[in-house]
Amino acid sequence: MQPFDWNLVRSFLAALEGGSLAAASRETGVSQPTLGRHIDELEKSLGVTLFERGRQGMLPTKAALHIAEAAREMKTASASLSMAAEGDAGSVCGTVRITASEIVATYLLPAILADLLRDLPEIQIELVASNTVENLLQRDADIAIRMVRPTQNDLITRKVGTMEMGIYADRIYIDRHGTVTDFDDMADHVIVGYDRNDLVIRGFAQLGFKVDRNFFRFRCDDQVTAFEALVAGTGIGFAPRILTRRHANLVRILPDIEIPGLPMWLTSHRELRTSARIRLVNDYIGDRLTELELG
Amino acid sequence: MQPFDWNLVRSFLAALEGGSLAAASRETGVSQPTLGRHIDELEKSLGVTLFERGRQGMLPTKAALHIAEAAREMKTASASLSMAAEGDAGSVCGTVRITASEIVATYLLPAILADLLRDLPEIQIELVASNTVENLLQRDADIAIRMVRPTQNDLITRKVGTMEMGIYADRIYIDRHGTVTDFDDMADHVIVGYDRNDLVIRGFAQLGFKVDRNFFRFRCDDQVTAFEALVAGTGIGFAPRILTRRHANLVRILPDIEIPGLPMWLTSHRELRTSARIRLVNDYIGDRLTELELG
DNA sequence: TGATAAGTATTCATTTTTGAATTAATTGGA
DNA sequence: TCCAATTAATTCAAAAATGAATACTTATCA
Numbered sequence: 001m002q003p004f005d006w007n008l009v010r011s012f013l014a015a016l017e018g019g020s021l022a023a024a025s026r027e028t029g030v031s032q033p034t035l036g037r038h039i040d041e042l043e044k045s046l047g048v049t050l051f052e053r054g055r056q057g058m059l060p061t062k063a064a065l066h067i068a069e070a071a072r073e074m075k076t077a078s079a080s081l082s083m084a085a086e087g088d089a090g091s092v093c094g095t096v097r098i099t100a101s102e103i104v105a106t107y108l109l110p111a112i113l114a115d116l117l118r119d120l121p122e123i124q125i126e127l128v129a130s131n132t133v134e135n136l137l138q139r140d141a142d143i144a145i146r147m148v149r150p151t152q153n154d155l156i157t158r159k160v161g162t163m164e165m166g167i168y169a170d171r172i173y174i175d176r177h178g179t180v181t182d183f184d185d186m187a188d189h190v191i192v193g194y195d196r197n198d199l200v201i202r203g204f205a206q207l208g209f210k211v212d213r214n215f216f217r218f219r220c221d222d223q224v225t226a227f228e229a230l231v232a233g234t235g236i237g238f239a240p241r242i243l244t245r246r247h248a249n250l251v252r253i254l255p256d257i258e259i260p261g262l263p264m265w266l267t268s269h270r271e272l273r274t275s276a277r278i279r280l281v282n283d284y285i286g287d288r289l290t291e292l293e294l295g
Numbered sequence: 296m297q298p299f300d301w302n303l304v305r306s307f308l309a310a311l312e313g314g315s316l317a318a319a320s321r322e323t324g325v326s327q328p329t330l331g332r333h334i335d336e337l338e339k340s341l342g343v344t345l346f347e348r349g350r351q352g353m354l355p356t357k358a359a360l361h362i363a364e365a366a367r368e369m370k371t372a373s374a375s376l377s378m379a380a381e382g383d384a385g386s387v388c389g390t391v392r393i394t395a396s397e398i399v400a401t402y403l404l405p406a407i408l409a410d411l412l413r414d415l416p417e418i419q420i421e422l423v424a425s426n427t428v429e430n431l432l433q434r435d436a437d438i439a440i441r442m443v444r445p446t447q448n449d450l451i452t453r454k455v456g457t458m459e460m461g462i463y464a465d466r467i468y469i470d471r472h473g474t475v476t477d478f479d480d481m482a483d484h485v486i487v488g489y490d491r492n493d494l495v496i497r498g499f500a501q502l503g504f505k506v507d508r509n510f511f512r513f514r515c516d517d518q519v520t521a522f523e524a525l526v527a528g529t530g531i532g533f534a535p536r537i538l539t540r541r542h543a544n545l546v547r548i549l550p551d552i553e554i555p556g557l558p559m560w561l562t563s564h565r566e567l568r569t570s571a572r573i574r575l576v577n578d579y580i581g582d583r584l585t586e587l588e589l590g
Numbered sequence: 591t592g593a594t595a596a597g598t599a600t601t602c603a604t605t606t607t608t609g610a611a612t613t614a615a616t617t618g619g620a
Numbered sequence: 621t622c623c624a625a626t627t628a629a630t631t632c633a634a635a636a637a638t639g640a641a642t643a644c645t646t647a648t649c650a
Contacts, residue, residue, distance in 0.1 A: 006301035006373055022597060031639045036598065046380035053598065063383035070379055073372035078301055081365035085341035088358035317627060326609045331628065348628065 004045040009071050011038035012050065016068055020057030072138075079138050083269055096281045097126040099141040102223045104264070105129035107243055109145075112288040116281065123281060131223070136269050142278050143285065147262045155267050160289040162261035163240045167253040172233035180236065180253050183209065190217045190235030192226055206260065242294050264289065299340040304366050306333035307345065311363055315352030367433070374434040375449075375566060382569025388417035391576045395440040397518045399559070400424035402538050404440075407583045411576065418576060426518070431564050437573050438580065442557045449565050455584040457556035458535045466544040467528035475531065475548050478504065485512045485530030487521055501555060537589050559584065 011024070015035060018024035025032040039058075043050050050067070051058035060068075100109055105127055113125055128141060136144055136155055144150070150157060169180075173190075180186055193216030201211060213219070218235055220226040230237040231247050238259065244250045266286045268278060306319070310330060313319035320327040334353075338345050345362070346353035355363075395404055400422055408420055429435035432447055439445070445452060464475075468485075475481055488511030499506045508514070513530055515521040525532040526542050533554065539545045561581045567573045 003305065003373070004377065006305060006369070009373070009376065010298065010301060020597065032597090033599075033601095033640090034638055037637080046377065047384040047386070048380045057597065063380065066383055067376050067379050070372050070376035073375065074301070074369050077365050077368035077372055078298065078304070080368065081304065081362055082299065082341060084362050084365055085343045085358065088361055089342040315627065327628075328610090328630080329608055332607085352627070 004042065006074070008038045008042040008045075009074050011035050012042055012064075013068070013071050013075060015039055015051065015058055016060055016064060016071075023057070076138055094122075094277055095124040095126060096143065096278055097128065097141045098143045098145070098281075098285070099128040099130055100145040101131055101147055102129045103227070103240065103243070104145050106224045107227075108289070108292065109285075112285060115288070116284050120280065120284070123277065125281075136267060142268060143282050144265075144267045145285075145289070146265050146267065149263070149265050150267050155269060157265050157267045158286055160264050160266045160286050161292060161294045162263050163242065163294050164261040165238055165259040166241045166244065166255070167236060167257065167259070168230060168239050168244050168250045169236040169253055170231055170233040170247075171249040171251055173235060174251055176233075179251075183254060183257065186236065191215055192218045192220070192230050192235045192237030240294070242292065261294075264294075299337065301369070303333045303337040303340075304369050306330050307337055307359075308363070308366050308370060310334055310346065310353055311355055311359060311366075318352070371432050374432065375564075378434065378564055378566035378570070381573075382566060385571050387415075387572050387575065389572055390419040390421060391438065391573055392421040392423065392436045393438045393440070393576075393580070394423040394425055394429045394436040396426055396442055397424045398522070398535065398538070399440050401519045402522075403584070403587065404580075407580060410583070411579050415575065415579070418572060420576075431562060434564070437563060437567055438577055439560075439562045440580075440584070441560050441562065444558070444560050445562050450562050451565050451568055452560050452562045453581055455559050455561045455581050456587060456589045457558050458537065458589050459556040460533055460554040461536045461539065461550070462531060462548040462552065462554070463525060463534050463539050463545045464531040464548055465526060465528040465542075466546055468530060469546055471528075474546075478549060478552065481531065486510055487513045487515070487525050487530045487532030489515065489518055489521055502552065535589070537587060556589075559589075 011028070011030065011034075014024035014028045014030075015021055018027050021032045021035045021039075024030075024035050028035070039050060046067075048063040048067075049061055050064040051060055053059075098109070099105075106129060109127065113127065117123070117125065136142075136150070145160075147163075177189060180189065201213070201215075205211075218226075218229060220229065226237065227239055227243065229235075230239055231250065236253060239250075240262070244252070266282065266289065268282050306323070306325065306329075309319035309323045309325075310316055313322050316327045316330045316334075319325075319330050323330070334345060341362075343358040343362075344356050345359040346355055348354075393404070394400075401424060404422065408422065412418070412420065423429070423436060428441060428443070428445070429439060430447075431437075431439055431445070431450055440455075442458075472484060475484065496506060496508070496510075513521075513524060515524065521532065522534055522538065524530070525534060526545065531548060534545075535557070539547070561577065561584065563573060563577050568577070
């Protein structure tokens with residue numbers, strides 16, 4: 001059994017995930033002809049057809065999907081390896097890549113990062129605002145701040161507080177449509193909500209209120225946009241209480257309804273704890289987030 | 296963070312496990328200058344020194360050992376990948392690599408494999424007689440026959456019988472030294488045993504007889520050599536009963552002492568069961584071993 | 591139907607990687 | 621102390637991999 005060229009696996013994964021050689025080429029920076037040759041070679045050395053090519057992009061065969069799992073394991077292990085090495089390199093200067101939910105990245109982190117950049121002059125920051133859970137094991141980011149506790153192993157997680165939520169509307173909206181004194185009144189109002197995230201719906205279910213998607217008359221994928229819509233007087237909506245303090249015109253509605261708060265988790269790969277640089281940033285952000293008055 | 300050349304990891308592992316570039320070169324078939332350059336390049340792209348070179352071979356640094364685990368994971372994943380592909384390729388011709396304990400490989404398998412080679416003409420066999428447990432996950436072999444149940448996950452294991460043991464001596468020895476009627480008599484005799492394997496010692500402990508290494512006056516690393524020594528009349532020893540049938544001059548001693556038998560496990564990687572070729576060989580050997588009169 | 595866009599394959603000059611041969615350095619033993 | 625053996629580094633010509641440019645194929649849509 002002679003081993004195959006491990007680099008071919010990287011090209012294979014890129015093609016599989018990109019859906020086409022062209023996409024993979026854009027993603028990886030490797031030229032499209034090279035990627036094509038890599039796939040050819042991998043197919044030859046494994047004796048298996050991996051893609052039906054042509055038409056529109058490359059269509060993975062069953063064999064390709066079968067192989068994919070092991071290929072991702074290789075990628076994960078390679079990321080572990082470079083992380084382990086990074087720890088040994090142990091330099092404090094360089095880039096740290098952070099991912100956070102849209103709300104946190106937009107409204108909470110900038111102030112903290114501004115101070116961090118001032119206090120740690122050798123460090124550069126990349127901030128990715130995204131609600132999709134990046135894969136820390138494959139090092140899509142060094143540090144993640146999320147509202148759900150990560151399930152992957154080998155991650156170091158620290159709870160940095162709970163974001164208390166409330167129901168709010170802008171005074172403009174209240175003046176125009178009257179206030180809400182009872183939960184049942186809300187059926188007559190414009191409710192602002194997120195399109196994809198069913199967190200709020202489940203939250204209501206916990207409280208005994210049955211609502212579905214149609215409960216929200218104004219829906220929006222983007223949490224930041226939804227919050228700004230709330231501030232602009234579009235309707236009634238749910239918002240982290242810490243954000244509403246900055247807007248004097250936001251009025252709390254039905255303060256008696258207890259909405260479960262969102263826990264905030266700061267996460268990084270265990271290997272990264274051996275990297276002085278990332279540990280530094282991790283601790284800095286963690287401390288600052290913990291200090292915030294989230295209630 | 297730009298990714299590094301994954302092939303460098305293979306060279307790194309070879310150098311680490313071989314202990315020198317030259318050894319790694321012999322092992323992998325890659326030339327020694329190339330391996331050296333690979334290590335250089337890996338060190339450069341990880342920013343870490345991996346080996347103190349010179350003196351006698353290459354001395355791994357702490358960083359190298361730190362990285363090694365992830366590197367082995369990559370190797371394991373790559374083996375998984377090629378095994379998965381092999382199943383999809385589904386060809387019946389080719390090589391199957393088998394590892395078995397010395398006794399099994401020497402005395403039991405040859406007859407079986409002779410038939411197998413006749414019945415399955417497209418298949419080639421590599422047989423490794425070794426008491427060290429090879430790593431099936433890294434594909435040191437496709438099929439393993441062992442006296443201990445493998446503990447690794449992702450392995451498919453089948454018990455193919457229990458090798459009953461007995462205490463024997465050749466008639467030559469008996470004639471010269473007299474027979475043994477009581478266990479305590481054995482202290483006056485030459486006992487043949489394996490040097491490293493403490494299985495027999497533990498077996499005695501289970502039976503309530505306390506013996507230590509010095510109990511064996513003739514010790515030998517090699518199980519096959521030990522058995523042949525027994526046959527040649529060197530002394531009294533333990534042997535699988537199935538082997539003693541071939542030697543009419545071997546006399547069973549103290550037949551009332553019940554020695555626990557050795558279970559025999561036939562193992563292969565789960566992915567390999569999807570390979571028609573290996574499944575074929577696995578089942579063939581499994582059936583034939585099961586049919587043996589091991590008692 | 592033809593224009594367009596998006597994809598894969600091919601060609602070829604350039605760059606990179608490789609191994610055979612050789613050199614240099616170190617170790618262990620007579 | 622010198623010799624033999626073993627090791628890593630260097631040199632250089634040959635082989636392999638790469639990307640820019642280009643050709644080819646096929647969906648999509650007016």
